[in-house]
Amino acid sequence: xxxxxxxxxxxxxxxxxxxxxxxxxxxxxxxxxxxxxxxxxxxxxxxxxxxxxxxxxxxxxxxxxxxxxxxxxxxxxxxxxxxxxxxxxxxxxxxxxxxxxxxxxxxxxxxxxxxxxxxxxxxxxxxxxxxxxxxxxxxxxxxxxxxxxxxxxxxxxxxxxxxxxxxxxxxxxxxxxxxxxxxxxxxxxxxxxxxxxxxxxxxxxxxxxxxxxxxxxxxxxxxxxxxxxxxxxxxxxxxxxxxxxxxxxxxxxxxxxxxxxxxxxxxxxxxxxxxxxxxxxxxxxxxxxxxxxxxxxxxxxxxxxxxxxxxxxxxxxxxxxxxxxxxxxxxxxxxxxxxxxxxxxxxxxxxxxxxxxxxxxxxxxxxxxxxxxxxxxxxxxxxxxxxxxxxxxxxxxxxxxxxxxxxxxxxxxxxxxxxxxxxxxxxxxxxxxxxxxxxxxxxxxxxxxxxxxxxxxxxxxxxxxxxxxxxxxxxxxxxxxxxxxxxxxxxxxxxxxxxxxxxxxxxxxxxxxxxxxxxxxxxxxxxxxxxxxxxxxxxxxxxxxxxxxxxxxxxxxxxxxxxxxxxxxxxxxxxxxxxxxxxxxxxxxxxxxxxxxxxxx
Amino acid sequence: xxxxxxxxxxxxxxxxxxxxxxxxxxxxxxxxxxxxxxxxxxxxxxxxxxxxxxxxxxxxxxxxxxxxxxxxxxxxxxxxxxxxxxxxxxxxxxxxxxxxxxxxxxxxxxxxxxxxxxxxxxxxxxxxxxxxxxxxxxxxxxxxxxxxxxxxxxxxxxxxxxxxxxxxxxxxxxxxxxxxxxxxxxxxxxxxxxxxxxxxxxxxxxxxxxxxxxxxxxxxxxxxxxxxxxxxxxxxxxxxxxxxxxxxxxxxxxxxxxxxxxxxxxxxxxxxxxxxxxxxxxxxxxxxxxxxxxxxxxxxxxx
Numbered sequence: 069x070x071x072x073x074x075x076x077x078x079x080x081x082x083x084x085x086x087x088x089x090x091x092x093x094x095x096x097x098x099x100x101x102x103x104x105x106x107x108x109x110x111x112x113x114x115x116x117x118x119x120x121x122x123x124x125x126x127x128x129x130x131x132x133x134x135x136x137x138x139x140x141x142x143x144x145x146x147x148x149x150x151x152x153x154x155x156x157x158x159x160x161x162x163x164x165x166x167x168x169x170x171x172x173x174x175x176x177x178x179x180x181x182x183x184x185x186x187x188x189x190x191x192x193x194x195x196x197x198x199x200x201x202x203x204x205x206x207x208x209x210x211x212x213x214x215x216x217x218x219x220x221x222x223x224x225x226x227x228x229x230x231x232x233x234x235x236x237x238x239x240x241x242x243x244x245x246x247x248x249x250x251x252x253x254x255x256x257x258x259x260x261x262x263x264x265x266x267x268x269x270x271x272x273x274x275x276x277x278x279x280x281x282x283x284x285x286x287x288x289x290x291x292x293x294x295x296x297x298x299x300x301x302x303x304x305x306x307x308x309x310x311x312x313x314x315x316x317x318x319x320x321x322x323x324x325x326x327x328x329x330x331x332x333x334x335x336x337x338x339x340x341x342x343x344x345x346x347x348x349x350x351x352x353x354x355x356x357x358x359x360x361x362x363x364x365x366x367x368x369x370x371x372x373x374x375x376x377x378x379x380x381x382x383x384x385x386x387x388x389x390x391x392x393x394x395x396x397x398x399x400x401x402x403x404x405x406x407x408x409x410x411x412x413x414x415x416x417x418x419x420x421x422x423x424x425x426x427x428x429x430x431x432x433x434x435x436x437x438x439x440x441x442x443x444x445x446x447x448x449x450x451x452x453x454x455x456x457x458x459x460x461x462x463x464x465x466x467x468x469x470x471x472x473x474x475x476x477x478x479x480x481x482x483x484x485x486x487x488x489x490x491x492x493x494x495x496x497x498x499x500x501x502x503x504x505x506x507x508x509x510x511x512x513x514x515x516x517x518x519x520x521x522x523x524x525x526x527x528x529x530x531x532x533x534x535x536x537x538x539x540x541x542x543x544x545x546x547x548x549x550x551x552x553x554x555x556x557x558x559x560x561x562x563x564x565x566x567x568x569x570x571x572x573x574x575x576x577x578x579x580x581x582x583x584x585x586x587x588x589x590x591x592x593x594x595x596x597x598x599x600x601x602x603x604x605x606x607x608x609x610x611x612x613x614x615x616x617x618x619x620x621x622x623x624x625x626x627x628x629x630x631x632x633x634x635x636x637x638x639x640x641x642x643x644x645x646x647x648x649x650x651x652x653x654x655x656x657x658x659x660x661x662x663x664x665x666x667x668x669x
Numbered sequence: 670x671x672x673x674x675x676x677x678x679x680x681x682x683x684x685x686x687x688x689x690x691x692x693x694x695x696x697x698x699x700x701x702x703x704x705x706x707x708x709x710x711x712x713x714x715x716x717x718x719x720x721x722x723x724x725x726x727x728x729x730x731x732x733x734x735x736x737x738x739x740x741x742x743x744x745x746x747x748x749x750x751x752x753x754x755x756x757x758x759x760x761x762x763x764x765x766x767x768x769x770x771x772x773x774x775x776x777x778x779x780x781x782x783x784x785x786x787x788x789x790x791x792x793x794x795x796x797x798x799x800x801x802x803x804x805x806x807x808x809x810x811x812x813x814x815x816x817x818x819x820x821x822x823x824x825x826x827x828x829x830x831x832x833x834x835x836x837x838x839x840x841x842x843x844x845x846x847x848x849x850x851x852x853x854x855x856x857x858x859x860x861x862x863x864x865x866x867x868x869x870x871x872x873x874x875x876x877x878x879x880x881x882x883x884x885x886x887x888x889x890x891x892x893x894x895x896x897x898x899x900x901x902x903x904x905x906x907x908x909x910x911x912x913x914x915x916x917x918x919x920x921x922x923x924x925x926x927x928x929x930x931x932x933x934x935x936x937x938x939x940x941x942x943x944x945x946x947x948x949x950x951x952x953x954x955x956x957x958x959x960x961x962x963x964x965x966x967x968x969x970x971x972x
Contacts, residue, residue, distance in 0.1 A: 098903040098916055104767035104779075104865055105895040105930070106908035109915045112922060112929040124921065659920065 070147050070640065077143040084139070087131035127658055134651035141644035155632045156639075157197035159247035161240035161273075162190055164221070165233065165258030167205040168600040171226035172259070172362040174281045179259050184221050186278050186624055187257045191217050193631050198252075201243040205229040206541065207236040209243040226364065228540035228574055230597035233258060234266030234614055241273040254615075255631065259283070262606045263599040265614040275619035277611055278627050287311040287335055288365035288601035292355040295340070297533060298526060299374040300401060304342040307355045307368075309333045311601060317358040323351055323372065333357075345374040350533075350588055352578045365601040371578045371591035373533040378525045379406020386412035386423060389512035390504045393521040402522050409525050414441055414497060421498045421524060424450070424473045431473070444494040445477035447501075455485040457511070460548060461527070464511055464520045471508045472501040480548050482528055491528070498528055534581065534590025538572035539597035545569050549589045550581035679703040679789075679958025683777050686957065687785060693827045696788035699957045703793065722746035756799035756857055757816050759848050760787050761841075762833070763862030763890075765807040766909045769835030771953070772894020779890045780835055782953040783861045786888070788830045789957055790859060790964070795823045802851060803829055806844035807836025815851060838910045839866045845874040848883075855882035863890050864937060865910075876944040886947040886964060889937060893952050898926045 072078065103109070113120065146156070164187045170180035191214055194200065200217045201209040205227045212220065233256065240254045253274040258264070260280050290308040305321050316332040321341035329341035345351055350373055357366040380394055380403050390411065397403035409419045414437045424447055425434055435446045450473050457467045460482050475489040483491035490501040502508040504517075511517055527533065534547035546553070546568045553562040553570070556577055564570065564581075572594045573579060583589035606614070608621045622630060679702035689695055722735050725745035735746040768780035777785070787803065794801040795818065802816030803826055814829045841862060848858055858878050864871075864887075879885050900906070900919040907914040919926075934950055941948035951960050 098905050099901055100914070101900050101904040101906050102770065102909050103895075103900075103906040104770045104863065104909055106906050106911075106913055106915055107865060108895070108929050108933060109898075109906055109917055109922070109926060110913070111933075112926045113915065113917070115929065116925040119925065120921065127921075 070145050072140075072143040072145050074142065074144045077139060080139040080142065081136065084132050084136045086135060087128055123658060127655060130651045130655040130658065134648050134655060137644045137648035137651060141641050141648060145640040145644060147640055155195070156250050157195075157199070158252035158632065159199045159201065159244040159249040160194060160252035160631075161201040161203065161209060161244045161254040162187060162217070163203040163233070163236050163240055163254065163256045163258060164224070165205060165231050165256070165260075165264075166224050166227050167229055167231035167264070168226055168364050168596050169259050169261055169362065169603055170205075171364050172284050172286065172603060174284050174361070178226075179280070180224065180226050182281060183257050183259070183278075184224055186627075188218060188221055189624070189628055190255055190257065190631060191221075193628055199247055199249050201240055201247070203236045203240045205231040207232055207239060209240050211243075228364070228576055228596060230539060230541075230600045231258070231264055232266050233261075233264035234268050237275060237615060238268050238271065241271050241275075244273060253631070255627070259603065260606050260611075261600070261602060262604045262610060263602045265606055265610060267614060271616045271618075273618075275611070275615040276627055276630060277615075277619060277621045279621050279623045280605060283603040283605050284361035285312050286362045286365070286601060286603050287313070287317060287357060287360050288362070288598065289355060289357055289368045290598055292368045292370050292595075293537075294370060294372050294535070296402075297373065297535060298377075299345045299372055300377055301346070301348075301374050302342070302344045303372065303374070304340040305329075305353065305355060305370065305372075306338060306340050307333070308338040309335050309357065310598070311335045317360075320356045321353060322356060323353045328353070345372060348374045348376075350580060350591060362601065362603070365596050365598070368595045369576060369578050370593050371535060371580070373591075375533070377402055377404045379404045379408035380411055380525055381405065381407055381409070382411035383413050385426065387503065387505050387512075389506075389517065390521065393518045394525075396518050397522055397525070403525060411525070414438060414443075417496075419496045419498070421500065423500050423503050426503065438497065438499075441497055442495065443477075443497045443499070444479045445475050445489075445492050445497075445499045447499070448474035448476045450474075453486070457483055457485050457490060457509075459483040459491070461523055463523045464514075464516050467509060467511045467514055467516060469502055469509045469511075471503075475499055475501050482548060493528060498524070500524075535593060536581075536590060537593045537595070540572055540574045540576060540594055542572045542597070543569055544572045544592060546581060546592070547590050549583045551584050552582045553592060554580045554582065679956060679961065681956060683782055683785065683953060683955070683957060684775055687777055687781065692785055692788045692831045693824070695785055696792050696827060699785070699789040699961070700792045700796065703789070703958045703961045704796070722748055756794070756797075757802075757852055757854055758794050758799050758857035758859065759802045759804060759816060759852055760791055761844055761848060761858060761860045761862075762787050762803065762805045762830075763807070763839060763841065763860075764805045764811055764833050764836050765839035765863075765865075766835050766837055767839065767865045768863055768890070770892065770909065772892040772899065776892065777953050779863050779892055779953055780833075782951075783888075783890050784830050784833060786890075786951075786957055786960060787859075787861055788827050789961060791826045791830075792823050793961065794857075795826075799857075801826065804844050804847055804851075805829075805833050806839075806841065808838045808840045810844050810847055811836055813847065813851075816856075841866060841871045842874050845871070845878060848878060849881065852881075852883060855884075857884045857886070859886045859888065861888045861890060863895075868937065868940070872940050872944070875941070875946055879945050884947075885941075885945075886949065887937070887941055888960070889934070889948065889950045891950065891952055893954055896927065896930055896952070898923050 165183060166180055170183055172179050194214050196214060200212045200214060202212045202217050202220060203209050206229060237254055237256060244251050253276045256277040288311045290310040292305055292307045295304050295306050307319060312335055314335055316334045319331050319333045319339060320327050321329040321343060328343035331339050331341060333339045350371055353372045354367055354369045359366050394403055411421050412423060414420045414422055425431060428450060431447050438446060452471050455469045457464045457469060459465045469485045475492055479492055479494040481489045481492050492499050504512045506513050511520060536544055536546055538544035546564050550564050552564055556575060576594050576596060579592040580588050581590040581592060611619045611621055679699040686695055722738055725747050729747045733747040735748050738746045762783055764780060769778050771778040791801045798818050800816040800818040803814040804810055805812035812829050812833055814826055875885055898919045903918045905914050905916050938948045949963055
């Protein structure tokens, strides 16, 4: 297929009519010349009429062809070719998927090795004049030279990241669109998981997708979590298994490297691995499946926390609803009576959970007591209205509040209503802005109440064990009390920013969170994104939906052939100039052969 | 030597020579130059003077047998003769319209060239006391001067040549038939024409003349421009005699045209040679002396 870089020059093709026009115009009114030897001319024309007609036709064709070739050459023709040995300098983006799933083994070969080999082939088709935008599993396009790109493939290993292929391709497309060089295709060399195709804006760039080998069978751990989240000392870990084949596999719970429980589970099963923790406090555990073709998703880590139930002492003024909730928690082993947490009054020492007094006249005394305990929060004026709770834990999220005291001060805020603090903490003292009565809030008569009280006494007030989960590289939001995060080594300390958001570490594992006092207030569990375990390969229709109608799913050789299908071009300008020259020379030779004077004998 | 050649009128450019004066003067100049250096008559004829005998060879005419020698020696001898200048010759000049054409201003027209050539030739013939006559023709015989050998006959011929103007079409056959009537004895016929007419008819008449025992010389007069086909990029070429025209581009046709002309010349040459006719292709830029020399050399060979 031939294209033109300067198509406007083709307008000059009308000049091709010049020889024919000259021929027609030249036929008008030729001068009369007296010539006695007309009989020789007549004989000449009679004897050579066919030759002359052929010669004239040939001359007309050659003159027209010379003009046409010249105009075509001026239009800078290029032939699009599969294996363009030479092509215009092109900005080319290549997405090399080294995400977690690339570690899967297919036919005895790691998928990443096949991906790297294909990517290397792609790079070998480029020239030094091309500009490469290389995208790995982090989804960030990096500008590389050809050599740098080839070098970056050396020692490439599967990362722990999940690749959002849709986002990566769009970022790559934007990179080449902003590149001053001629825009080439976005080449995807990936295992092409369906789960990686995120929707987005339509792409203008041509997308060439390498057709990956068939997917292997994969079985993975869908989720693991501690239940209850506080072991006393008994507890369990709930694990669910996904994938295929549909036959049981061994599932083990290891705590500090020691197998604590074992069971069999098939894909789709949800099983509980129960056990007992010897030591109180935090423990790193893992749940492991029998290995299969993809090893990275056969193990998930989690943090276990063992503690005794909170020992609570309360005053009658807290109301019947709280009393009943505490009874339920006590019966469930989630609370006990004791002097660890004081509910409804400010204790001299220990943890206190304070509610507004039923008599507004008592607020002043309460505030003075709080002040005496160096609590930074104070109850202010009572307000009425209707607000919804916004609770960080989600336990009481959306519950209506009708009456409350404004809380004034500074410190940790765990829940708000109407944009104002509702559940706050200062040191060991927790303040709740509403009484736990139905005319203050609907919470006491809602199903969330008992979990809320459990959350209040076991997590906020006494024994914080915030568990945050995330996948490598994902943005996670840490609990309000977290001040720093400990890395894989104790010396690696990451300060939690004010936004409380940070990127989860690349390495799967358990990362403990430290509070202001240096105590451990929770843990961040980093495990592989479960979507990386789903190896279902996208088909061409799904690709077109994700990347537009221009996207093509091609096997390796076709991909390489089509790599510069749009840009791999033979510049035909020289060829057309040669053709012009040839036509001109031919015209000259033929025209001159008619004018050679030879001496008659 | 070079200086001498420069002064010889017969070797000058015909156009330059024609500027020297009238046909008589020019012809005389040409002939004087031409004859300078020649030691005997350039045109051996048939009325001859006995010189010696030679042994008879089969094919020799019996009338030249030396009967006296046969009687004396009983051997066959034939008589050898030195020429005698009482040859009867007739110059036949084509004066059709096609002859009145020159391809360039600095060249003589074919007719002007032919007139001067005929005048010169007639002077040469008369100088060697050959009776010489003239027939000028176009579609018919326009001028006729009977052959004569008297000393003032050349002036008659020259005046007749001088007065000739171009006519219309060409019909050579009647003129050549006229020659048959005028030359009772075997003689010399010089046919001067551009030969732009139907070849077979004229050739038949020429062959007839040859058959009658006449020596026939054809001088094919041609302008150099007729050889090469010059002209504007495209032109309407019109025949001055018939009015027939052909529209052509000289540049495109030139090569094949030249080939056609070469073929025509060659056809004339071979057709004449086959009939024992001397054919000479003469371009109008050829010095007159050269033409006369070619004629003399050819005649000497055949003599």
